[in-house]
Amino acid sequence: MKKIVLLGYMGCGKSTIAQNLSKITNIPFLDLDKCIEERANLSINEIFEKHGEVHFRKLEHQMFVELLESSDNNIIGLGGGTPCYANNHELLKGDDVTSIYLKASIDTLYNRLVHNKSKRPLIANMNEEEMKEFIAKHLFDRSYYYNQAKHKVSVDDKSVEETVQDILEILA
Numbered sequence: 001m002k003k004i005v006l007l008g009y010m011g012c013g014k015s016t017i018a019q020n021l022s023k024i025t026n027i028p029f030l031d032l033d034k035c036i037e038e039r040a041n042l043s044i045n046e047i048f049e050k051h052g053e054v055h056f057r058k059l060e061h062q063m064f065v066e067l068l069e070s071s072d073n074n075i076i077g078l079g080g081g082t083p084c085y086a087n088n089h090e091l092l093k094g095d096d097v098t099s100i101y102l103k104a105s106i107d108t109l110y111n112r113l114v115h116n117k118s119k120r121p122l123i124a125n126m127n128e129e130e131m132k133e134f135i136a137k138h139l140f141d142r143s144y145y146y147n148q149a150k151h152k153v154s155v156d157d158k159s160v161e162e163t164v165q166d167i168l169e170i171l172a
């Protein structure tokens with residue numbers, strides 16, 4: 001029941017890296033956002049619109065606990081905010097949990113998110129200038145929680161393959 005948990009800011013590459021890591025290791029990948037969407041039968045955007053962020057954070061916590069309690073070996077890709085709510089950061093420290101923070105700079109995050117924000121309700125309605133300032137402040141606020149991970153991998157200027165390689169070295 002070992003879990004590899006990838007965390008970090010929106011756009012740092014959790015889903016992309018986890019999918020690739022899963023192919024190489026044959027460990028099944030579960031994306032927390034997708035699990036929540038399937039259970040609620042709503043998109044993340046719809047959950048935020050219909051029920052609000054507080055409700056989303058409850059679903060997110062419940063689902064994270066459930067995934068950690070399952071008896072399977074899994075790679076779990078968290079949502080960008082997961083470690084920052086409901087004491088979820090404490091769950092990153094569990095004995096059977098290898099938690100890895102995918103650390104990206106403000107510029108990397110901005111460049112990846114600027115063309116790809118519509119499915120991310122926290123930034124969907126921002127213009128480019130607002131987004132850059134938001135990411136800078138938000139990342140600063142969240143860093144404390146992200147840094148509770150057991151391992152840290154820098155993703156700036158790295159290909160998907162290079163980041164996956166760094167993670168394989170941690171797992172070796």
Ligand SMILES: Nc1ncnc2c1ncn2[C@@H]1O[C@H](COP(=O)(O)OP(=O)(O)OP(=O)(O)O)[C@@H](O)[C@H]1O
Pocket residue numbers: 008009010011012013014015016017033077078079080112116120155158159160163
């Ligand atoms: N070297 C890279 N590593 C990872 N992702 C990259 C890289 N270069 C470009 N990308 C792109 O950056 C985006 C990263 O998004 P991804 O959905 O994987 O992030 P995420 O951390 O899961 O975000 P969210 O928290 O919003 O789900 C994707 O569009 C991906 O194709």
Ligand SMILES: O=C(O)C1=C[C@@H](O)[C@@H](O)[C@H](O)C1
Pocket residue numbers: 009010033044078079080081082119120121122
């Ligand atoms: O950073 C966040 O708070 C979020 C990131 C996404 O993965 C989703 O979980 C949701 O859009 C909230």
Ligand SMILES: [Mg+2]
Pocket residue numbers: 014015016031033077078
């Ligand atoms: Mg994702």
